[in-house]
Amino acid sequence: MTAMNLIQALNSALDVMLEHDPNVLIFGEDVGYFGGVFRVTDKLQEKYGATRCFDTPISEGGIIATAIGMGAYGLRPVAEIQFADYILxxxxxxxxxxxxxxxxxxxxFSAPITVRSPYGGGIFGGQTHSQSPEAIFAHVTGLKTVIPSNPYDAKGLLIAAIECDDPVIFLEPKRIYNGPFDGRPDTQVKTWAGHPQADVPEGHYTVPLGKAAIAREGDEVTVLAYGTMVHVALAGIADSGVDAELIDLRSIVPLDIDTIVASVKKTGRCVIFHEASRFGGFGAELSALVQERCFDHLQSPIDRVAGWxxxxxxxxxWDYFPGxxxxxxxxxxxxEYN
Amino acid sequence: MTVPNRPTLSLHIPEPSARPGEAPSFAQFDFGTAGAVRRPDSAEPETAMRDLPYELIRVLDEDGKAVGPWNPRLSPDVLKRGLRAMLLTRIFDDRLFRAHRQGKTSFYMKSTGEEAIGAAQSMMLGAGDMCFPTYRVLSWLMARDYPVVQLANQIFSNADDPIKGRQLPMMFSARDYGFYSLSGNLGTRFGHAVGWAMASAYKHDDKIAIAYVGDGTTAEGDFHEALTFASVYQAPVILCVTNNQWAISSFVGFAGGDKTTFAAKATAYALPGLRVDGNDFLAVWAATEWAAERARSNRGATLIEFFTYRVAGHSTSDDPTKYRPLDEPEKWPLGDPIVRLRDHLIAIGEWDAERHQALVDDVTQAVKDGVKQAEAVGTLGQSKPDIATMFEDIFAEPDWRICEERKTMGL
Known part of the structure; x- marks a missing residue:
């Protein structure tokens, strides 16, 4: 085990897969010699050579078209889109x-490609470096969408994504690259040092796609979250004094419906918490599923806390961000509902 | 104060040379002369061949003779196989077009007038190479003896449809025949061919890719993206523009094709650009052979414009008499690719009217047999694959949603 931040954990996953499988190669804007604007591909070109990890033209459509063609040939390309805001x-x-x-x-034919992309807000990135577009991928049948919340999961999920035979959108919450973030911008920035999930094995392991984690056990309300919001939720739960159960979805497609349903049946209440704007967001789907499957168990309306x-x-x-x-x-x- | 002597601005909307009721005119084109264009060695740098995108490579002359440096010197046997593939395509198209009119399928698209392109390239390239087609490259499959019955099964979306009833007619996929999955959206697979070719280079393989877009699709961003990647990574790929003059009802002017050639687009990417008579089986073969040699020698991609004419409507949903002169197809100065190859075989003493008729009869029978066999399985609506298969291949393994939905249908 080594202490890693989320960037180092992702870098380690890519390193392991480049070592492990000659059909894996990495490309994207600035990922080669420079090692990526967030350093996720740092030193991979130096270690594995330019044909395994290389720069591309500024052409997101071209990057993904190339990846699909490579996938159809039989490779397992990992493409980076520098910001999820530029994936359109x-x-x-x-x-x-x-x-x-x-x-x-x-x-x-199939496209066993992984598309990595930093996403989400909290870094003063304005509208072109802050968005959370997960819902527009979740809606498209045929794509898988994965969002890790900590270094251990990030590495295991990324390896699972690369080994997956389906196309996977792998969204990296950039606000927690260097440390967990509780949603309070005025408090001191934390690093991953000392965090239990920053203890990351050096070698190969996977965290399966479609398996949620219970980030906090509780009996009174179920909170559904993913990515940065898992950490914000822990702070919100602590503040509330409510004994909430927090589920970290880890992947929204495939969705671990069983874990969600079991928890809501236990607590009888559900609050969905995401950064993306609320209307038509992934929370709407979660809300519908919980209502369909847990109606008789619900003691209060399902609520959504989301970006405006x-x-x-x-x-x-910080007025927009759901803290x-x-x-x-x-x-x-x-x-209080009755 | 001086007033500049210039007119007020006016918006330009391009117009084709002739509309219905007018005489077809091709005066805007220079068709050149068969045999006149030089053939540089394929190893030469692109900078040494920037004249080629503005020429028109032709091999067959008006007398049916193969002339000039691009003559690929093919054996009569190869020519006859090419003629057969083209005839198969033409006759199959006619029969399935009628089948649509008879309500046996929902849609059809003919490649009439463009049969030489797919046929020559399919025969010239290797079994391991991969073609990223448009819906007008049926002759690729015909040249590789893809079973007629399977084509018809796909077009009828019946129980034996090899792609399980999931696609519009003509949107084939035939991996074993080097034929990538088609889709009705245009240009999106041009970049896949480049990625596939880059993968081949990455693996030190000897296979190359070939891809097509029509003249209209050159206006899509995908075209530019694919050419950029092909150039940057020197991908072993042949990128083709089948310039058939019409994109549904829009003439080439709406893709900028009235101001320059499509082959000339290659120059900005430092790729060789060849402009080739697409109705000349020998010229298509020769250009492909040249580009394939260049690609296989690690010298990268070539853009080839096949100058041709879309004789039929865009699809069964189109009526070209509404937007172009009725006789424009028959007046096309570069003729019919089947007639031209037939006449060449006759000119070299390898063919005659009798043998040609025998071939037409043989091919007609083969099409009839294959289509009848498919009709016996069922035409659209009479037969379809097992409904449960609708839920397969969405992911490698179905997730709970798909399993539940399937169960909801009682399957």
Whole structure:
């Protein structure tokens, strides 16, 4: 075991897979010689050579088209889109091609590609470096969407994604690259040092896609979250004094419906917590599923705490960002409902 | 104060040379002369061949003779196999077009006039190479003896459809025949071919990729992206533009094709650009052979514009008489690719009217037999694959949603 931050854990996953499988190769804007703007591919080109880890033109559509072609040939490419906000030029490739290639070809071709992309807010990145687009991928059948919340999971999930035979969108919450973040921008920045999930094995291991983790056990309300919001939720739960159970979904497709349903049946209450704006967000799907499957067990309305429905506003980042206070209020509302 | 002597701005909307009721005109094109274009060695640098994108490589002359440095000197046997593949395509197209009119399928797209392109390239390239087709490259499959019955099964979406009833007619996938999965959205697979070719280079393989877009699709960003990647990584790929003059009802001017050639787009990417008579089986073969040699020698990609004409409508949903002169197809100065190859075989003493008719009869029978066999399985709506298969291949392994939905249907 080695103490790693999330960046180092992702780098270790890529290192392990480059070592392990000659069909794995990595490319994206600035990922080669420079090692990536967030350093996730640091030293990989130096260690494995330019054909295993290389820079690309500024062309998200071209990057994903290339990856799909390589996947069809039999490789397992890992493409980086520098910010999830810039993934939209590749959306056609992901939706019309990667997600459907296996289906439409009757199983003759497939695209076993992994698309890594830093996402989410909390870094004063304005509307082009802060968005949370997970719902637009979750809606597309044929894609898997994974969002880790800590270094241990990040490494295991990324290895599982690369080994997966389906296209995987791997969204990296950039606010927690260097340390967990409780949603309070005015408190001192924490690092991953000393965090139990920053203890990461050096070698190969996987965390299966589609298996949620219970980040905090509790009896009164179920909180569903992923990525950065797992840490914000822990702070909000502590503030509220409510004995909430926190589920870290880890992947939203496939979704661990069994863990969600078991928890809500136990607590009878559910609050969904995500950074992305609320209307049509992934929380809407979670809310519908919980209602369909746990209706008789619910003691209060399912609530959603999410970003406001607007473009990500730069100066108002902390007014927009759903912090621990908003979650705590929702938890209290749920408990007071009768 | 001086007033500049210039007109007010006016918006330009391009117009084709002729519309219905007018006489077709091709005066805007320079068709060159068969045999006139030089053939540089494929190992030469791109900078030494920047004249080629503005020429028109032709081998067959008006007398049916193969002339000039691009003559690939093919054996009569190869030519006859090419003729057969083209005829198969033409006759199959006609039969399935009628089947659509008879309500046996939902949709059809003919490649009439463009059969030489896929046929020559399919025969010239290797079994391990991969073609990233458009829906007008049916002759690729015909040249590799893909079973007619399987094509018809796909077009009828019946129980034996090799791609399980999931795609519109013509959107084939035939991996064993080097034919990548098609889709109705345009240009998205151009970059896949580049990625596939990069993978081949990465693995030190000897296989190359070939991809097609039409003239209209050159306006998509995918085209630019693919050419950029092909150039940057010197991918072993042949990128083809089948310039058939029409994108549904829009003439080439709406892709900028009235101002320059499509082959000329290659120059900005430092790729060789060849402009080739797409109705000339020998010229198609020769250009492909040249580009394949260059690609296999690690010298990277070539862009080839096949100058041709879309004789039929865009699809069964289109009526070209509404937007172009009725007789424009038959007046196309570069003729019919099947007639031209037939006449060449006759000119070299390898063919005659009798043998040609025998071949037409043989191919017609083969198409008839194959389609009848498919009709016996069922046409659209009469037969379809097992409904449970609808839930397969969405992911490598179905997740709970798919299992539950399947169960909901009682399957």
């Amino acid at each position: 030029p590749a959306y056609d490739q992901l939706v019309s091609e990667a997600a459907r290639l296996r289906y439409r070809s009757g199983g003759e 429905d607007m473009p990500y506003p730069h100066a108002f980042e 621990p206070r908003r979650l705590a209020e929702a938890l209290k509302r749920a408990m």
